[in-house]
Amino acid sequence: MTLQVDITRHAGDFALDAAFEAPAGVTAVLGRSGAGKSTLVSAIAGLSRPDSGRIDLGSTTLFDRAARIDLPPRKRRVAVVFQESRLFPHLSVRSNLMFGRRRRSEAQGPSFEQVVETLGIGALLSRRPRSLSGGERQRVAIGRALLAGPGALLFDEPLAALDAERKAEIMPFLETIVAGAEIPVLYVTHALEEARRLADRMIVLERGTVLASGPVEAAVAAAGLASAGDRFLDGVTVEATIAEIDERYELTGLALGQHRVWAPGVLGAVGEAARLRFLARDVALSLDPPQRSSVRNVLPGLVRSLKRTGGPYAIVSVDVGGAVLRAEITTRAADELGLAPGRMVHALVKSVAVSRA
Amino acid sequence: MHLPLVLPPVVTGYLLLIAFGRRGILGQTFENCCGLVFSFRWTGAALAAGVMGFPLMVRAIRLSIEAVDRRLEDAAATLGSGRLGVFFAVTLPLSVPGLLAGVVLGFAKALGEFGATITFVSNIPGETRTLPAAIYTLTQTPGGDAAAGRLVLIAVALSLAALVASELLARRLATRISG
CATH class of the missing domain: 3.40.50.300 (P-loop containing nucleotide triphosphate hydrolases)
Structure with a gap:
């Protein structure tokens, strides 16, 4: 039928x-x-x-x-x-x-x-x-x-x-x-x-x-769902507070727990709240903090869970204190890094990938 | 249909007299076809009470039926209910409390009806003297106060009983409906 x-x-x-x-x-x-x-x-x-x-x-x-x-x-x-x-x-x-x-x-x-x-x-x-x-x-x-x-x-x-x-x-x-x-x-x-x-x-x-x-x-x-900050994609939305504005480079620094997150553009005035969207695809994981990297946002945290979502994909939830980010990585990366709940990692998010929700 | 709600009762009574009186078109029709006479009979008092109470009742019932969640009726339709089926299985049971309220409202209006009745069928003892008409008559009669007081008590008791009964029923139904 x-x-x-x-x-x-x-x-x-x-x-x-x-x-x-x-x-x-x-x-x-x-x-x-x-x-x-x-x-x-x-x-x-x-x-x-x-x-x-x-x-x-x-x-x-x-x-x-x-x-x-x-x-x-x-x-x-x-x-x-x-x-x-x-x-x-x-x-x-x-x-x-x-x-x-x-x-x-x-x-x-x-x-x-x-x-x-x-x-x-x-x-x-x-x-x-x-x-x-x-x-x-x-x-x-x-x-x-x-x-x-x-x-x-x-x-x-x-x-x-x-x-x-x-x-x-x-x-x-x-x-x-x-x-x-x-x-x-x-x-x-x-x-x-x-x-x-x-x-x-x-x-x-x-x-x-x-x-x-x-x-x-x-x-x-x-449908091109993989591109263009699509709302269909897995990710998280977090509340952060605008802490500083870098006018020269047109960047906004936001306080997220203990961390400072840099987002492109001027998102508002200092002290205002802003909701940020982190897509799982845009979050990378590293065991060591990166040296001399273009990635502006490095948030150390603990792996909360690791879920193999089928095929080569896995979703890792990382508690960075103040927020739980989700990172979509390959199962091979997960295995090679030995990721498991409780493991200390650094969540890496390029500034250009941080957008206002 | 809603006209008796807003017309002065005396006007409604006068219109009833014209239409349903012995010479009125409707009055003659009913008398010829079924030997039913309204003017200056208790049947006329009942008709006046009905004409005054019915619109109020219908209005309340209609509101309660319209207030039933349309989405539940849609759900019933997708589960194989026809229009009548939806009405009897979903709409009617869910609007029962409002239905009840409408009935009580209609009853109260009919019980209290005075102007239309007295204009249409007058105030004939033993025939068209309704409770309010009787009370009014007694208050106009010297020494009628005690009798009027007794009737007033009866009226209060009747109204209270209707109110309490409907309230109790509505509550019981409401718990049955929403668990």
Whole structure:
């Protein structure tokens, strides 16, 4: 089964003009806020009507402007996991889970017991949504969508409203659920990490148009996500205070914990706060402080964690006191430097790579 | 529809008299078709109370239905509910407290209705004398104070009972709805 989308929709000065195909398996839709992700989801689910184009799911036409076909949401068999879970507050977890299943007697897919077991929500069945944690709610919402026996599954930023810990809690469940999916699964997100972890293919959406699509890494390369201080990239944002201005060289020196960080340009007046963005790709690690180097920012710290993110990449978190920086390095570099939690390193950041968040 | 909310009650009563009186178009129609007579009967008092109370009730109920989170209704639709299904499974249960408030509001308005009733069906003992009309009559009668006081107590008790009952029900429903 393949989901084929080719639609346009205008609203105010925003225009969505997207065409793509999503075969069985997970396709990530990556874009920042305002890129048209939500519009896309609601158009596919039937909650809003595109201006033109068509949407097909397998052999069923969900929408075809020219042929005046516009199936109502209930007939589309497109289940959605929303960012805010949208559980029904007046129903128990069990009734929420069965909401879709009861209304689609022909529904295929996993059994109630299987879903409850996979998501680990057996103990919650008689509770009300209000008494659940954010992570639990989202697990129930995922179960509810699965049990509706959908022909396509849409995830609309399911982790965006959760803190890092909850995200880490849900991720394994998501991985189990989408692994080997026999239906098209669209995973809409603004976080490249999530897309990399879950998806086989990716569509990069920008200002309403498809910037790139294909296998995840190919799409990353094609969309040029590796360049230009892109917000999709892994990195951290830290609060620093402007401590001095070098007017001659047009540099700003900021106090970050015990350290002085130099950023290009005059970012403000002394004493003001500034948020700085350090991309993981721009942070290098060295065991010894560099001698006679052009790198202006050298921050000694301790390795907190080392995560191999797949392929040749690893992400190292370094606590420099006052901030935890993330450095993306190759696994070979990690091995040759003998990096491990607790190890003393120097995080190196070129001044030109420091930007205001 | 909302006109009786803003019109002076006496005007509403006078319009009812014109339309539903023995010679009124609607009055004649009802009398010919079902033998239903409104003018100077208790049925007319009920009609006046309804006309005055209904818009208030409908307004409150409509507000509570519109206040239900649209996103939950959308979610229900993607899970296979049709329009009616969404209404009965999500919208209605979630707006029950407001519904209840609307009913109480309508009841209170009908209970207190005076102007339209007295203009439309007058104040006939045993037929169209409503509680407020009876109290008014007694206050105009020498020595009627004690009887008026008793009726006032009944009115207060009725209103309080309605208020307390609705409050209790609404609370119970609210906990059921949001767990």
